[in-house]
Amino acid sequence: MSPQITPIADTAQDLELSERILAPDGTRLSNPRLDGYVADVDASVLRSLLRDMVILRRIDAEGVALQRQGQLGLWAPCQGQEATQIGTARALAPQDYIFPSYRETGVIYARGAQPADYVRMWRGEEGAAYDPAALRVAPLQIIIGAQTLHAVGYAIGIKHDGADEVAVTYFGDGATSQGDVNEAMIFASSYQAPVVFVCQNNHWAISEPVAVQSQFPIAGRAPGFGIPSLRVDGNDVLACMAAMRWALEHARAGRGPAYIEAVTYRMGPHTTADDPTRYRTEAELEAWRSRDPIARLEAHLRAAGELTDEQAAEHRQAADALAAQMRAACLGMVTRPPLAVFDGVYAEPHTGLQRQRDEYAAYLATFEGEA
Amino acid sequence: MTELTLGKALGAGLRRALRDDDKVVLLGEDIGRLGGVFRITDGLLDEFGPTRVIDTPLAESGIVGTAVGLAFRGYRPGVEIQFDGFVYPAFDQIVSQVAKLHYRTQGRVKMPITIRIPWAGGIGAAEHHSESPEAYFVHTAGLRVIAVSSPEDAYRSLRQAIACDDPVIFFEPKRLYHHKGEVDLGAPLADAPPMGLARVVREGSDATVLTYGAMVTTALQAAEAAEDEDISLEVIDLRSLSPVDYGTVAASVRKTGRVVVAHEASREAGVAAEVIASVTELCFEYLESAPVRVTGHDVPYPPAKLEKYHLPDLDRILDAVDRVLDRPHSVSGADA
Numbered sequence: 001m002s003p004q005i006t007p008i009a010d011t012a013q014d015l016e017l018s019e020r021i022l023a024p025d026g027t028r029l030s031n032p033r034l035d036g037y038v039a040d041v042d043a044s045v046l047r048s049l050l051r052d053m054v055i056l057r058r059i060d061a062e063g064v065a066l067q068r069q070g071q072l073g074l075w076a077p078c079q080g081q082e083a084t085q086i087g088t089a090r091a092l093a094p095q096d097y098i099f100p101s102y103r104e105t106g107v108i109y110a111r112g113a114q115p116a117d118y119v120r121m122w123r124g125e126e127g128a129a130y131d132p133a134a135l136r137v138a139p140l141q142i143i144i145g146a147q148t149l150h151a152v153g154y155a156i157g158i159k160h161d162g163a164d165e166v167a168v169t170y171f172g173d174g175a176t177s178q179g180d181v182n183e184a185m186i187f188a189s190s191y192q193a194p195v196v197f198v199c200q201n202n203h204w205a206i207s208e209p210v211a212v213q214s215q216f217p218i219a220g221r222a223p224g225f226g227i228p229s230l231r232v233d234g235n236d237v238l239a240c241m242a243a244m245r246w247a248l249e250h251a252r253a254g255r256g257p258a259y260i261e262a263v264t265y266r267m268g269p270h271t272t273a274d275d276p277t278r279y280r281t282e283a284e285l286e287a288w289r290s291r292d293p294i295a296r297l298e299a300h301l302r303a304a305g306e307l308t309d310e311q312a313a314e315h316r317q318a319a320d321a322l323a324a325q326m327r328a329a330c331l332g333m334v335t336r337p338p339l340a341v342f343d344g345v346y347a348e349p350h351t352g353l354q355r356q357r358d359e360y361a362a363y364l365a366t367f368e369g370e371a
Numbered sequence: 372m373t374e375l376t377l378g379k380a381l382g383a384g385l386r387r388a389l390r391d392d393d394k395v396v397l398l399g400e401d402i403g404r405l406g407g408v409f410r411i412t413d414g415l416l417d418e419f420g421p422t423r424v425i426d427t428p429l430a431e432s433g434i435v436g437t438a439v440g441l442a443f444r445g446y447r448p449g450v451e452i453q454f455d456g457f458v459y460p461a462f463d464q465i466v467s468q469v470a471k472l473h474y475r476t477q478g479r480v481k482m483p484i485t486i487r488i489p490w491a492g493g494i495g496a497a498e499h500h501s502e503s504p505e506a507y508f509v510h511t512a513g514l515r516v517i518a519v520s521s522p523e524d525a526y527r528s529l530r531q532a533i534a535c536d537d538p539v540i541f542f543e544p545k546r547l548y549h550h551k552g553e554v555d556l557g558a559p560l561a562d563a564p565p566m567g568l569a570r571v572v573r574e575g576s577d578a579t580v581l582t583y584g585a586m587v588t589t590a591l592q593a594a595e596a597a598e599d600e601d602i603s604l605e606v607i608d609l610r611s612l613s614p615v616d617y618g619t620v621a622a623s624v625r626k627t628g629r630v631v632v633a634h635e636a637s638r639e640a641g642v643a644a645e646v647i648a649s650v651t652e653l654c655f656e657y658l659e660s661a662p663v664r665v666t667g668h669d670v671p672y673p674p675a676k677l678e679k680y681h682l683p684d685l686d687r688i689l690d691a692v693d694r695v696l697d698r699p700h701s702v703s704g705a706d707a
Contacts, residue, residue, distance in 0.1 A: 045655075063673070096445075099440075117707060126475075126477060127474060127476065128475045128476045128477070128479075128480075129476030130478055131476075132443075132476060132479060132480055133479060138443060138480075139472070139475055139476055143463065143467050143468070146436065146463065146464065146467065146468055148436075149432065149435075149436025149437055149439065149440065149464065150435055150436060150437075150439045150440040150468070151440060152436075152437050152440060153436065153437030153438060153439055153440020153441045153442075153443070153444070153448075154440035154441070154443050154444045155440070156425075156437060156440070156441060157440065157441045157443075157444030157445070157446055158444070160396075160422045160446075161444070167440070179430075179432060180433075180436060180463075180464075183428070183432055183433035183436065184426050184433065184436070185431070186430065186433065187427070187428060187433050187437050190427075190428055191425075230619070231469075242515040304461045306635055314444055325377065330449050343477065343478075344473055344474045344476075344478040345473070345474050346473070346474055346513065346515075346537050347481055347483075347535075347536035347537050348513070348535060348536055348537055349566075349617075350613075350614050351539075351567060351614040351616070351617070352613060352614035352615060352617075353512070353614070355617075
């Protein structure tokens with residue numbers, strides 16, 4: 001299965017070249033390539049996907065609000081990318097291991113993140129947001145594309161262990177310009193590692209449009225590395241789930257790596273420190289609002305008579321409840337004591353660091369008894 | 372005891388580590404059928420197969436980055452970087468990932484990765500093949516940095532590095548790969564001195580020469596020559612550059628009161644600067660004179676025909692000894 005490889009320059013044409021199951025207005029389309037992968041997805045599963053996306057959007061909004069209120073140092077919004085994150089992550093088996101970038105709030109949500117897990121890192125309390133072993137998700141990665149190599153190494157380990165697992169890595173369109181992502185594809189291909197690459201092409205790497213990163217569909221690169229790829233409408237949760245099931249099946253069957261480019265759009269800023277009005281137009285945003293992944297699935301379910309107002313209200317209530325828990329967890333965090341700054345640098349005693357720790361402890365002790 | 376070259380001792384150390392723990396895997400360019408460009412991994416592919424001894428694509432960041440993933444999976448990767456000057460493409464993975472993941476995760480993710488680097492100059496090599504990048508790694512929290520100087524130390528320290536739960540940057544002096552020495556291949560690791568300890572290579576009373584790697588040999592030559600002038604030099608092989616064993620170093624400085632630090636790496640913000648700063652903090656009142664550095668110059672590593680003017684030799688060390696002893700001398704110092 002390989003993508004169409006027509007050179008692209010504008011976002012509208014870009015999207016028309018991707019695989020889709022749900023039209024932007026929610027109409028169910030026939031897709032011979034993907035339909036078989038979601039034949040079992042009934043209305044109740046669709047509703048649960050919708051519920052997840054509604055909750056994710058609310059988590060994301062809460063993250064932005066907490067940052068604006070000074071509770072978080074930074075937040076990386078994922079509004080607009082709910083279908084890509086929920087659709088792909090929900091396709092995973094529990095034993096699969098994920099190497100995400102910093103924007104994968106929906107992926108860690110789908111893996112069972114706890115309310116505090118969304119904010120711990122952005123608040124600056126700990127370097128990693130959650131226990132990687134508990135979620136089977138590596139720490140959120142800020143260095144662009146570095147995690148793709150980690151996924152490939154992990155997948156090589158899976159293969160050596162003969163385990164029924166797949167490693168998955170998420171990254172953005174900007175990351176595809178990085179050497180590490182290209183090296184990851186080379187290593188994955190050379191060792192036929194069971195790894196799935198998920199590129200969330202959200203069209204903007206901070207202020208650089210995807211056309212600066214690529215004059216060619218990003219999914220078109222993978223076959224050059226010997227990796228089959230699929231280019232899907234990233235705002236179509238069914239297409240994302242189907243593509244991921246295809247990729248996982250491919251990797252799990254011992255046929256090596258697979259690659260997905262999910263064509264989506266980051267509706268908000270790159271992070272809360274960014275001002276996208278400086279580099280993109282309202283007209284572009286408006287065009288993408290009409291492709292909203294949540295509205296699309298909701299329209300589909302409503303048209304089929306499979307979503308009641310009560311169910312929709314329950315989704316919103318669940319979202320509000322999680323947002324409240326997230327806020328409470330954030331406000332309730334207790335910063336560790338000063339000497340914790342030394343904790344965990346080394347796994348075994350390091351005399352040089354111990355000396356510094358002792359010096360700092362002695363310094364701190366001089367303040368004891370002061371008000 | 373078996374007489375081995377330093378290179379063969381390293382190979383024996385890797386073989387032993389692979390036998391002792393099936394989670395140990397090796398990765399690197401040319402380490403398989405070729406046995407590495409220096410033949411350190413000679414024979415290991417045949418003995419352990421291609422899933423334990425992995426020939427990789429020619430991509431240093433890829434090698435270290437996949438080692439990170441293997442470590443996530445519970446493996447203990449031993450990475451070979453082909454030459455010192457080729458470690459820079461992997462620098463981001465080493466300093467941003469390997470060094471930090473344990474700290475970022477509060478110790479939940481361990482990175483027991485050993486990164487072997489054939490290192491430093493004096494062999495007339497081409498550009499980028501003779502560099503001394505150790506200060507970059509010493510400066511990076513989360514890494515341990517080891518430099519070996521003898522076959523026995525190479526065999527033992529390499530096994531310790533692989534067994535260590537922390538990432539270790541492991542420098543192997545190319546100049547000494549063919550130097551021979553006695554190695555006790557059967558010695559239990561538990562009985563060996565810890566990896567971080569310095570080693571008093573030669574005892575003396577007039578001044579302490581602190582050095583590491585191939586410069587240990589040069590410093591010993593200098594000590595031999597100094598003895599002809601009734602100067603007794605204590606030579607200490609630091610072995611570990613992070614952490615430095617200041618217990619051993621300070622004990623020597625308190626005895627001699629005079630310090631020379633010698634290394635091939637260039638001077639500015641180098642290991643010698645750090646060692647002298649720490650020695651000054653720890654035993655200022657014992658110092659009889661200002662410590663002196665003998666280092667490579669602050670230049671890019673020069674072409675092979677010029678490297679002898681860059682690398683400290685025994686005469687430059689002896690000149691520095693003259694200076695810390697306040698002796699009249701011909702090259703530099705009080706009258707300069």
